[in-house]
Amino acid sequence: MTQHATFEAAPGITAVDTMMTGRAVVTSAYLIHAREPALVETGPTTSVDAVLAGLSSLGMGPADLAHIVVTHIHLDHAGGLGRIAAAFPNAVVWIHQRGAPHMADPSRLVSSAARVYGEDRMLRMFGTVDPTPSGRIHAVDEGDVVPLGDRSLEVMYTPGHASHHVSLVDTGSGAVFTVDALGVHLPDVGVLQPATPPPDIDVELGVRSIERIRERAESLLLFSHFGPVIDVEELCDIAAARLQRWAGIVRDAMIETEDLDRITELLRARTADEFDEAPAPRDRIDRFEILADMRNNAAGLVRYWHKRAEREQEEAAEADH
Ligand SMILES: [Zn+2]
DSSP states (O other): OOOOOEEEEETTEEEEEOOGGGOSSSOEEEEEOSSSOEEEOOOOGGGHHHHHHHHHHTTOOTTTOOEEEOSOOOHHHHTTHHHHHHHSTTOEEEEETTTHHHHHSTHHHHHHHHHHHOHHHHHHHHOOOOOOOGGGEEEEOTTOEEEOSSSEEEEEEOOSSOTTOEEEEETTTOOEEEETSSOEEETTTTEEEOOOOSSOOOHHHHHHHHHHHHHHOSSOEEETTTEEEOOHHHHHHHHHHHHHHHHHHHHHHHHHOOOHHHHHHHHHHHHGGGGTTSOOOHHHHHHHHHHSOHHHHHHHHHHHHHHHHHHHHHHHHHHHO
């Protein structure tokens, strides 16, 4: 079965459902129909067939794609990059400078993901990760521009979810690819949840990134999970408030217990009301767990608080001198 669910997400931008873990409306890639066509996100290796079928249905032959931009190197976004880059040999690959070395040599990225997901589950969800030839990678940072001929993508460095996370402003439509900066928003469930997996969640940076996106976004946000949203102000408000709320819940839970399972239970119980606003069947809500399961969300925030405490201790020690 080859899926190729595509739909128009913004003027000149088509979403391609990557059918991650065989399920629709979980993770999307986007094709920008510029003079130099660009793919934003590749999905994981397990999604490569679906993405190639989608691109082919949109008329993209092997010689046609000029650019591939991956917004951060988490495997659900970039795991398939090596394969997709091989299928489109002319495409220039754009990645934040902190992430770029790990796509050329994915060994550390893969072992880090194996720690977060467990090796079996990682392979089941994402597959293996092929390296991307370093000669094809163009590292980017805040303010850089990916030129697509008749429109371009402006790079905003938006850490918080990951230290190598960028958002992209499409000059053709004004849409902002928010990626995971605001969290996960599944349109048919109508709920936004933070995405706080280990290893480098930073709540302050995350809130600042959300505010920067709010300033830049004219009328449209493009989520990787999943699709376009027009309620820019509302979603930015909810995203910033929930990220801080979740972090606070985990900090309070850490006073009660060090057990991650128990902290996860508390986080789940104390955020369950967020689903009340749009009650959806259980199988829909389950899709949140595919993307950012609660245990990983809890683990990411626990790690954030530990790192922050260490930082504050170091600063206090320095102030004593
Ligand atoms: Zn993601």
